[in-house]
Amino acid sequence: MTAFLALVAKELRALFVSPIAYAVIAVFLVLNGYGFAVTLIATKQATLVNVFFQAAVQLVLFVPLVTMRQFAEERRGGTLELLLTSPVREGDIVLAKFAASMGMLLAMVALTLVYSAILARFSTPDWGPIYSGYLGLTLLAGALVSIGLAVSALTANQVVAAVVSLGVFGMLWAIDAWAALLPSPIDNWVLGLSLLARFQPFALGAMYASDFGFFLAVTLLGLFLAVRGLARR
């Protein structure tokens, strides 16, 4: 436990030592604030549905920037050798990086709670979709971070890690467009892999156990692959 907490603290510190975290958070807040204000003024409706979709797209774009360095940098700088030769499990190393990245991303997403506060101040929003939207963002972030970490664990080059993660996310995001082109039973399976199709219900206020399970499964798969990536040496 001592070792795990030390790892998490170190990862958090490493995230905030680099300017990437600040840049990502700042851009995220500016874009979302702008989107929130524009939709609010245009529609005059007390919902955050638009904010959730925007935030989801931005997570797809920004998570690779957060995860790319995690293992790639340690591998290239040789510090991975220090970590892996310490009496800690590979799983702990991966989980610590996951926990720290999620901590940063959730803090960033939590800053948008200001918008709900604004809505609550001036009207009575429907809280259901707001809760489910935040849950959806959390689940999406978990899936993206774990895939990003798995990709980072396989390479020593940050840029390669970022580009590959972005490619994977992009495919999983837009895959529903291709699914339509496929023959009958397969198209539904492929559609089931679409991050957008899985996220949409959460943003709109509907929670399905299958979507929940999907994100959880992807997260676990990503973490598993990251551990395997570290173990392969």
Place this chain on the structure above:
Amino acid sequence: MTGSTPTVDRHLTDRPPRAPAGLGIAPAESSRHGIAVASVERLGKRYGRRQAVDGVSFEVKEREVVGLLGPNGSGKTTILRVITGYLRPSEGTVRIDGFDVVRDGHQARARIGYVPENAPLYGHMRVDEFLHFMGRLRGLRGGALRRGIESARARLALEPVGDAVIGRLSRGYRQRVSIAQAVLNEPKLLVLDEPTNGLDPRQVIELRGLLRTLARDSAVLITSHVLAEMERVADRVAILLDGRLLTVHQLAGAGRGTSLRVRARADRADEVAVALSGLAGIGGVTREEPEGGLAGWRVEVSEAGAAPRVAAALCLAGIASVETVETASDLEELFLRLTASRALQ
């Protein structure tokens, strides 16, 4: 396993008396005194199709310093990386204090302090912060952690740079931080990959002393390119070429290879003989052919530090002139011969 001779060691490997994992109880075989802290058996490592290490076996026993010597690319770093658990062996086994580095990796790694090649460190951390982090990774906390950091800082003379950002330290200080990190919790086996790289002469000497201190209650495995350095610190040297172990060479002890040539007027030969017989630390005296009225002796010095003492005693007595002769060492000759003969094939 097929076709291998069933030796006693094999027998132990096939059916190790294992303790339940995680209880921290060492298997029975390691409780015998003077037993190997690290035992490497027929270790092989392939990178893709390239066989970097092939059939290497050796042991590092308690209170012993073993050196790994070999030309660039002979597989030294690879062997150390397998021993410390960074790389998985392709063939063979490595046990640390009885724990297999693959099956009981956690237990094995908990017993090792490792100074990797080129001292990889977190450049954004401060020295104290880094030592604190590494100590916690090794499971130290509270008083034990504080004491570990204090003693490591003192041993490596790191007090002046405790607050310095590691990325801005000089090469030598980085190397010292890397060594400090490895001795935080008094490891059973200390593994150092070219630790003298970048150290100033004073630090090289102090590191030598530190290794001796540490070797009092742990085992040390070290690589170095400096033959003389290896000769000074190691009890045994394993010589590698192209991933194969050529020989394990027992070193006679520090100071070997130094001899003194003593000259005195022939009529004072008796006085010199008396003086020599009264001095400690002399291994052997051979009389040389007299030259132009001067008698000559060749004095082999048997223990470290004795040469200057003997020389000083004779000179101060005013009876002889002394010249120190650093004869080509055994190790140097052995190394050159072994590596040259293979290189020609």
